[in-house]
Amino acid sequence: MKSTFEPIQILRYMGNKTKIRDFLIRKIANATQAGETIIDLVAGTHAIGYSLKGSYRIISNDIQKYSYVIGKALIENNTYLKVAPPDLEKIKVFYDKNLRALKKRRKNFKKSNQFNTDSSPKNHPINRYYKNDNRKFPYCLFSYYFAHKYFPLKNCMKIDSLKYAIDKLCEDDKDDFRKSVLLICLLYTISYTVLTSGHFAQYRIDRGDEKTADLRRIKNENALRIFLNKAKNIEIKPNGKSNKAFALDYKELLLKKKYRKFIEGASLVYLDPPYSGEDYSRYYHIAETLVNYDYPECRFKGCYRDNRFKSKFCKRSKTKEEFENVIKLVSKINENIKLLISYVESDSAILKVKEIKDICRKYFSTVPRIRKRKHTHSSLGKKNGKVKEFYIFCKDPLP
Numbered sequence: 001m002k003s004t005f006e007p008i009q010i011l012r013y014m015g016n017k018t019k020i021r022d023f024l025i026r027k028i029a030n031a032t033q034a035g036e037t038i039i040d041l042v043a044g045t046h047a048i049g050y051s052l053k054g055s056y057r058i059i060s061n062d063i064q065k066y067s068y069v070i071g072k073a074l075i076e077n078n079t080y081l082k083v084a085p086p087d088l089e090k091i092k093v094f095y096d097k098n099l100r101a102l103k104k105r106r107k108n109f110k111k112s113n114q115f116n117t118d119s120s121p122k123n124h125p126i127n128r129y130y131k132n133d134n135r136k137f138p139y140c141l142f143s144y145y146f147a148h149k150y151f152p153l154k155n156c157m158k159i160d161s162l163k164y165a166i167d168k169l170c171e172d173d174k175d176d177f178r179k180s181v182l183l184i185c186l187l188y189t190i191s192y193t194v195l196t197s198g199h200f201a202q203y204r205i206d207r208g209d210e211k212t213a214d215l216r217r218i219k220n221e222n223a224l225r226i227f228l229n230k231a232k233n234i235e236i237k238p239n240g241k242s243n244k245a246f247a248l249d250y251k252e253l254l255l256k257k258k259y260r261k262f263i264e265g266a267s268l269v270y271l272d273p274p275y276s277g278e279d280y281s282r283y284y285h286i287a288e289t290l291v292n293y294d295y296p297e298c299r300f301k302g303c304y305r306d307n308r309f310k311s312k313f314c315k316r317s318k319t320k321e322e323f324e325n326v327i328k329l330v331s332k333i334n335e336n337i338k339l340l341i342s343y344v345e346s347d348s349a350i351l352k353v354k355e356i357k358d359i360c361r362k363y364f365s366t367v368p369r370i371r372k373r374k375h376t377h378s379s380l381g382k383k384n385g386k387v388k389e390f391y392i393f394c395k396d397p398l399p
Contacts, residue, residue, distance in 0.1 A: 002029045002055035005237050007047045010070055010184050011191045011287060012198035020389060021051055024342070027371070027391060028052065028268060031338055035241075036267035041250050041326070043071055048270060050074045057241040059262055061253050063309055066187060066287040071245030073180035078238035080177040083185070083231040087169060087178070094165035095158075095224070101138035102157045108144075109153055115144040117297045117306070130295045139164040141295055145303055150203045150286060151223075155193050158223040162186055163293055185230040187287055193221045200286040202302055254329040268338040269330045273313040273322075276348040281308040319350045323359050331363035331397035339364065339394040346388070353390045364394035 004025055025048075028038065036056055040049035043060040044067060052058060053075060060071040102109075108125065115126045122128075126144055130136055141163075142156035151159070163186065170179035195203050195215055206215040244262050246253055253259050274280050281288070285304050289296060296305040312318035330339050339360070345353055360367045371391040 002034050004051045005054045007051060008074060008184075008234065008236070010045055010188050011066075011284070021047065024048060024270075024340075024391075025051055027340060027393065028270065029055070031340075031393070031395070032056070032267045037263075037265055039263060039266050039269045040075075041253075041269055041271050041330075042273050043067055043075075043245075044272065046071050046074050048272070053237070053239050053243065055239075057239075058243045059246070059266065060244075061246040061248055061250060063247060063249050063311075064281070064284065064288060065247055066284060066291045068245055068247030069180050069183050069291050070187070071247075072176055073184045074236060075243045076245040077177040077180065077236060078240060078243070079175075080181055081236045081238060083181060083234060087182075088228065088231060090169050091162070091165040091182075094168040095161045098138045098161035098164040099157060102140060102143060102160060105138070105140070106153075106157075109140075109147055109156075111148045113144075114148065116299065116303060118299050126295055134294050135167070137164070139167075139293070141289070141293055145289070145298060146286065149303065150194050150196065150200065151190075152195075152219050155221070155223040158227075159186070159190060159193075159290075162189070162224070162227055163290065167293075181234065181236065182231065183291060185227055185234060186290065188230045189223050189227040190286060190290060192226055193218060193223050194286070195219070199283040201283045250326060251329065254326075254333070263333055266333055266337060268340060269333070270340050270342075271326065271330070272342040273326075274311050275344045275346075276314065276350060278314065278348070280314065281310055314350075316350050320355065320359075323351065323356055324362075327359050327363050327394075331394075335397060337395075337397055339392075341392040341394075343390050343392070344388065345390055353392070357392055360392055360394045363398055365396040365398055367392065367394050 007021065032038070034055045038049070038052050038056045038058055040046065040058060040060040043049055043062040046060055046067070049058045049060045049071070058075050060075045062068060062071065115124060120127065130140070139160040142151065142159045143153065147153040147156040166179060166182045166186065170182070173179060191198070194200060195218055197204070204212065204215055206212045206219070246259070253263065282304055285308055288308070289305055296307065298305050312322040327339065330337060341356060343349070343353055343356060357367055371393070
């Protein structure tokens, strides 16, 4: 097997491929040569792309901004590999400044004054000040949006202050590598202090019983301590190649001329799309809001941002058409391109694997026997269970 990098844990992610990583990498390694270009088209947390970075040039893409930040830090980045101790010292100074200001305003963040587009008055501080200036001091998005719900107020104020510190530290940087590395440490922090089952779709209520005992432990976690521990220990490995991370609809990446130079020499495309009707953007809306820090319009009990992206792979009326589009576009990258598709067969899967294979045969002349692996699928709060993960490998694109 070619050289691989061990995954770096950032978010607890639904459907992640960590447990079957070695099988996937062997499949890709058998079909490619070291040094070639691999495109991770729907990258998620970039676990597979970062593993492959040890031997390949990686082009990664995901339309979600939080995913792009992870890709920037893990895939494209070959220079800012560890968080420098002087940077952490500066972060503490900026952090303390914002936190002191928030503590003076602590009474503003009571439950009755939490921001929600449907119920907050026009003179609410978010509407009056922050929507027009998302860098206004002090940073307070989490304290107004998510306190008393997804996080204790004390951790919301710490998360806001860490975001302020990262922005201040990196405001004059010519590239985003340092900022992206620090932001993935903050993404890790919110993932391990959130009062949910792991994702961000719905917060849980502490009812004081044994079933919610874990929430009392999480409430006692210190967001600053978790962030600093992650920042002190993170170590990203370089590969010296011109890797690139994008935050695009896959059609833009595969169709627009300005991106052609990045993908035209690729050897293989790895496609791991959503397989069910679940709205994945709802499960990671807080991660998306953290990296954008844009004081969005938000609604409903879960405070979901209005402008969430929903993949057509998750829409039953559009899924087959979307597979047709992506497979056709991949087949046109070059005459030697290969395509490896991961898909789960379960009661919640929108398409049958045979349907996907039939589409593949329209655009590739060689579509060997479908491979499958059984593994325990992470569903973060729902009952985990054995699922069949299928792999469709295509080569020899048709003209």
